[in-house]
Structure formats: structure tokens, C-alpha cells
Amino acid sequence: MNEPTAETVRAFYAHLCETFGARVVPKAGSSLMSAAGWGLGALRTVGLRVPDPAAFASRYVTTIGSTVFVPYEVGVESGPWTRWVQIETIAHECEHVAQRRRMGASYEVAYLTSTRERAHLEADAYRCNLELHHWRHGRVPAGLPGVLAASLRDYGCSDADVAVTERHLRASAASVRQGAVVSEAAYHALRWLDAHAPQLRAPGVARPS
Amino acid sequence: MRFALALVFLAGCPRPVCPTLATRCDGARAEVCAADGQWQLVADCDRVAMQSGGEWACAPVLDEGDELHACVRGGEASR
Numbered sequence: 691m692n693e694p695t696a697e698t699v700r701a702f703y704a705h706l707c708e709t710f711g712a713r714v715v716p717k718a719g720s721s722l723m724s725a726a727g728w729g730l731g732a733l734r735t736v737g738l739r740v741p742d743p744a745a746f747a748s749r750y751v752t753t754i755g756s757t758v759f760v761p762y763e764v765g766v767e768s769g770p771w772t773r774w775v776q777i778e779t780i781a782h783e784c785e786h787v788a789q790r791r792r793m794g795a796s797y798e799v800a801y802l803t804s805t806r807e808r809a810h811l812e813a814d815a816y817r818c819n820l821e822l823h824h825w826r827h828g829r830v831p832a833g834l835p836g837v838l839a840a841s842l843r844d845y846g847c848s849d850a851d852v853a854v855t856e857r858h859l860r861a862s863a864a865s866v867r868q869g870a871v872v873s874e875a876a877y878h879a880l881r882w883l884d885a886h887a888p889q890l891r892a893p894g895v896a897r898p899s
Numbered sequence: 900m901r902f903a904l905a906l907v908f909l910a911g912c913p914r915p916v917c918p919t920l921a922t923r924c925d926g927a928r929a930e931v932c933a934a935d936g937q938w939q940l941v942a943d944c945d946r947v948a949m950q951s952g953g954e955w956a957c958a959p960v961l962d963e964g965d966e967l968h969a970c971v972r973g974g975e976a977s978r
Contacts, residue, residue, distance in 0.1 A: 806933050832963060850919060850934035857920050857931050861941045861969040864960045865929075868972045871950045872942045 692889045694773040696765030703764050703780050705882045710756070710784040710791075710875070717747060717759040726752065741844055751779050755790065758783045774890075777879075778822045785815040785875035809842055809851035813858040814873065817866075820859065821876035824866045825883065828892030835859030869896050913937055922968040924957035929968045944970035 694702075707713055717723045727743035734740060741750055749770070752759045758780065762771040771779075789811055790797040800807035816838040824830050839856035847855070862872060871877050883890060915936020917923075922931050927944040947970045948955040955970045 806935050806939075810933065810939055848934060853920060854931060854933050854939070857922065857967065858939070858941050860962050860965075861922060861929055861931065861960075861967045864962055864967060864969040865942060865947065865955075865971065869951055870942070870947045870955065870970055870972075872947050872970070877950045 694777060694887060694890055696773065698887050698890075699765040699773045699776050701886065702777055702879070702882060706780050706784045706875070706879060707758075709878050710787045712753075712756045712758055712784055712787045714758045714760055714764060714780070716763070717752070717761045720759055722754070723747070723752065723759050738846060739843060740846060751783055753783045753786045756787050758787075774826065777883075778819050781818045781822055781873075781875045781879040782815045784879075785818045785873050786811070788874045789814065805845075805847045805851050806854075808845060809847045809855045810858075812842055812845065813839070813855045813862075815875075816855075816859055817862045818873045818876045818879070820863055820866050821871055821873060822879060822883075825880055825891055825895055828895050830863040830866055835863055922966075924959075924968045927957055929957045929970055941968075942970045 703714060723746075727746045730740045730746050731743045734742060746752075748761050751761065760776075760779070762768045762776065764776060765773065767773055793800065797811075801811055802808075819838060820830050820834065823834065836856050839852050839859055842852050842855055843849075865872060871880060913935070917932035917936055917938055919932050919934055919936060922929070922941070923938070924930075925938070929941040929944065930938045931941050933939040944955040944957050954973055956973070957968055958971045959966050960969050960971060961967075
């Protein structure tokens with residue numbers, strides 16, 4: 691299987707960032723992310739299920755407004771952050787940027803105050819992962835919606851929110867397997883990948899219109 | 900004042916209208932019932948058609964033996 695090059699990943703990031711008005715910033719060295727990590731640590735001391743500061747710094751990408759904080763150097767493989775994972779990740783985060791553009795300031799209110807809304811916003815963004823996974827591998831494994839949905843437990847979502855998200859993603863996967871491109875970010879991502887890196891596409895996967 | 904407070908209270912606690920995890924088609928919209936008993940959009944099949952090409956419609960599909968509602972190409976259920 692062809693692997694994306696560092697140049698492809700960087701060009702992909704540049705394209706999606708320009709399309710969505712986003713910018714990518716290293717998480718390491720960001721005082722805002724350090725403060726966020728400290729805040730999460732404080733929340734853990736009162737019993738909330740949120741990532742610990744070390745995991746937040748290394749295993750999570752965080753988008754605030756249109757700024758995407760990443761724990762890796764774009765295009766450079768590092769632990770779980772393979773180049774393909776980096777490609778899926780920026781598409782997911784750009785869907786959040788698009789959600790904020792569509793919703794305005796109510797995006798932050800909804801995301802921060804309602805686990806139901808947070809789960810819904812994440813489900814729509816995780817659909818980007820399904821769409822890109824299908825383009826790359828030609829299939830969506832039956833268990834993938836459940837794996838993605840379960841990660842929402844680290845976002846303070848309830849078991850019911852996780853179950854609804856899994857159902858949302860299973861319905862989405864049924865469409866994606868038939869070639870549906872639902873998400874705005876996936877639409878732009880797949881058009882670029884088809885034009886500039888078609889060798890990464892699984893055989894038999896139709897080109898997006 | 901009491902009326903206003905009652906309105907705020909009622910607006911903040913919508914009455915559940917669907918059983919959590921149920922799915923349905925509402926026209927071209929595939930929806931799932933969220934944890935608070937309110938319908939929530941999964942996908943708008945008209946938008947899927949614009950981005951994916953061809954004709955798409957909401958229809959029931961079988962997934963691992965479980966019936967869901969989703970956007971399907973040509974509007975045909977996959978059973």
C-alpha cells in the first residue's frame with residue numbers, strides 16, 4: 691500500500707487550512723494549551739472523567755476557534771501519529787472549524803454546556819474519519835463506529851450519548867459504504883486527495899463528483 | 900415574572916418526543932433519537948446528493964441485523 695509522503699501531508703494541511711480559514715499550531719510550547727492541561731488536571735481532582743494533562747498534551751488534537759493545536763510536527767511520523775492519521779485528523783478538525791462557522795458563538799456554548807450537543811458535533815466530525823477511511827481502505831469495518839464513539843467517554847459524555855453517537859456513525863457508515871460524502875471537510879479533503887494523491891485511494895473506490 | 904421563569908424552564912427542558920436510539924426518515928433527513936428524546940440529524944440526503952453525485956434518499960437499511968435509517972444511493976433499502 692502506498693504511504694503518504696511528508697510533502698503530501700504538508701500540502702494537504704495547507705489546502706484544508708486555506709479552505710477553512712484554519713491554522714495549525716504546535717501544542718508544545720503553547721501557554722493556552724498548558725493552561726488547558728492544568729484545568730483538566732483540576733477537573734480530574736473533582737472526579738470528572740477527562741484526559742490527564744500528559745495524555746492531553748500528547749494524544750489529543752485540540753481546536754479552539756479556527757486554531758488547531760497538534761502534538762506532532764506535520765508530515766513527521768511520531769508514535770500513533772502516522773502520516774495518514776495526520777491526514778484524517780486535520781479533516782476531522784476542519785469539520786469542527788466549519789461547524790463553528792455555521793453556528794457562530796453558539797458552537798462553543800453548545801459544545802461546552804451540553805454533552806448531547808458535544809456528542810452530536812463530534813459524531814459529525816468523526817464521520818470525516820469514516821469517509822476518509824473508506825476512501826483509503828475501501829471499507830468501513832463494522833466495529834469502527836463503536837471505537838470512535840467510545841472515545842467520547844473521555845469528553846465527559848454519558849453512556850447514552852456514546853450509544854447515540856455509535857448509532858449515528860453506524861447509519862453514516864451505511865451511506866459511506868455506498869460512496870456518500872456527507873461532511874463538508876471530507877468533501878474538500880477527498881477532492882484534493884483525488885487530484886493530488888490518487889495513489890493513496892483504495893482500488894475500486896469511486897472518485898467523488 | 901413567574902410566567903417568564905416558567906417559559907425559561909420549559910424551554911430548557913423539552914419534553915421527550917422519541918425513544919432514545921430510534922432512527923427514522925423525515926423526508927430527505929435521516930435522524931436518530933438522542934439521549935434527551937429529541938430527534939437529531941444524521942444526514943441530509945439532498946446534501947449528500949449534491950456532494951456525492953447521483954440520487955440519494957433516506958431509507959431503512961439493515962446493519963448487523965439491526966434496522967437503521969440512512970441516506971442510500973437511489974433511495975433503495977439494502978436488505
